[in-house]
Amino acid sequence: MSRRILIAGASMGGLRAAERLRASGFMGEIVAVGDEIHMPYNRPPLSKEALAAEVTHEAVAFRLRPAVADVTWRLGVPIASADLDAGAVRLADGAELAYDGLVVATGMRPRRLPTPGPARGRHVVRTLDDARALRGDLGPGARVLVVGAGFIGCEVAATARLLGADVTVVAPEAVPMRRPLGDDLGAALQRRHERHGVRFLLGRTVSAFLGADRVAGAELSDGTRLDADVVVEAVGSASNTEWLDGNGLDLSDGVLCDNALRVEGRAGVVAVGDVARFPNPRYDGVARRVEHWSIPTDTAKRAAVTLLADLALGAADPAPFAPLPTFWSDQYDLRIQSFGAPALGADDIRVLDGDLDGEVVVGYHDGGALVGVVLIGLPSAVARYRAELMRAPAAA
Template sequence: MSATAPRIVVVGAGLAGLRVCERLRAAGHDGPITVFGDEEHPPYNRPPLSKELLRGTTTVDKLAFKQRPATEDVTWLLGTPVTAVDLTRREVTLADGSSAAYDGLVVATGVRARRLSLDGEPGTRHTIRTIEDAQRVARNLTAGTRVVVIGAGFIGCEVAATAVGLGCDVTVVEPLSAPLERAVGVEVGREVQRRHEVRGVRFALGRTVTAVIDAGEHLEIELDRGSRIPADVVIEAVGSQANTEPLAGQGLDLSNGVLCDAGLHPLRDGRAVLDVVVVGDVARFPVHGFGELPLRVEHWTMPTDMAAHAAASLLAGIAGGRADEAGFAPLPTFWSEQYGVRMQSFGVPSQGLDDVRVLEGTLGEEAAVGYHRDGRLVGVVLIGMARRMVDFRTAVSDARLTELAELAPIDATVAAG
């Protein structure tokens, strides 16, 4: 290890932090890398928390990502939260008041579960974001347990499917008219609802929770218009909140994660901070070919897609330059598994909710559903149909290439692959 190589600090010990460490080493950085993480656990896989860990079909040890030889010399300081970042002094402050200097900084702070502002004791309501969250919930998911899930997004639907599969009595409360409505639209959302209902899950749609009341031996979920649902376990699955607090007061746009440029550098008073990159769920950055507004993309694959570009951008920025940004155009991809059926998406379906078409198959069985903006394909959701995954992923990529070629022909290659 070179004694004169830049010191890099990574704030966040999740998947994004791990992947950037790997790519920094692959890019030739042989200087010290120190990772600070809030949790006591090394980087682990979060999607199984709402499925396999709740069901008891996996263990905590199996969730941990395998450490690669290239990062064995990285210093991991787990259970060591960073409370503040000073971009001018180039240092981070830790919870114990000590500080650590850096030459290059990776912000990979991720998100936390959003909580509702409700009457009643917050401790009676669970979330699913960490290993400890899932373990607490799993201990209570036994046959006959009355479970109320607040929120019918992907986490809420996965938890509901897991709980009913364990014999629980499950009700999902959702203020919109269908599960997953914001992500995949009403038509697909209602098909998801049907699949849950045939297995016994009940939905209270178009309703909001006003209070969670401790009624002694059980809880009462009070809804708008006054009705109540009895519950033994209450799980909030109402989205996420970006962990931006350590960056407060630094002149950054933290209104929805950290606003970045195409190099994943945060923008300070409109100018890129070249010795810092932001990676993972907390980053809001331009996603070429999917509108003009920067997006925050909370998909499991995104940290891996971003890591190589972030590493190149950071090393170039430390040296006072900029990396080539032309080839950075990750394709947003997500999946969810419910009742043994995999739902997979490519692109940004939420940008095409006004023009949704079944491209192949039928919703009641297997289907490919296309989402269009101004007549152009911007996303595809597959219900099953794994054999057609590559074809529809290519279709979304090709549609993006066409749009970029029309908008800026010289930059069309950014969307290739």
């Protein structure tokens, strides 16, 4: 009898899971359900080059390999609920879908500020439609207030400056990108942003947005008032797991998984991408979600194998799953690349090569062992430090 695997989520992790299910010989039906109307696309450019140009699906869409041509895509409809004991989900349009295996790939959504004030003119950047809406409001002379000084906020700030906007960043931290880069590198990056004309108002939050029918400014926690035509809220993200409520799962921070990406205690259910909280034996074995670009692909590959083994359709992979997280950030002409887990080495940060205001390699250590590396430029050094991270024994 033909079996059906349901993939909940039609972004990168869902696509990679479908590809790997087929590559591992699964011949049954694959149905992918996504709340966005778009076929899977690559999100990082949405705060970088795609935002600087015209934001189109074509520019960011993942190519569909022939092997996944027969996947059924149910797009534009969220999943309302799941009954894992029965093996079925209910979609928001009322349709019910039974499955033999389930891949949880519903990802994250941006947190919104609870701040009072008008809603129009306030943006987030997660989806293609978000980026399109923001792009429409950006332009020369636009007064842009970025709330949040993490990577997304700083990328949007840089892109908005390149488009000629007047940009202010407000955040509670003392330096941008403090987590995970640390104070010194964060401060060095702040100086570079300031040289490009970005203004930082740090150590404060927004207490109210001002304006009548759309945002015209903001009042900050220290009483400062500033004018703004556009607000970008880049204040972190929340897991899309509400549809799994009522199944007895630990959903306190994403979906708790074992090292093989099996949702804890549930054969035939796996999770992939940034919603999956899994232990990584490369580090301390504590289960964590990882919001790095490389993780959907790495987790999907392993989760597909685990799922097929649970369904008696393939062999399990006995090797520990120990991915090396990787992400990058482009800000102006700076290429920032991160390998490993800098956040786990935040108490012992050393400049390994170069200098903080030029090209630099920064190492993050735990118990004296290198656990993460961030490079600005220095492409010729990438291979060496990456190899060192791959070799490094797990910290105690």
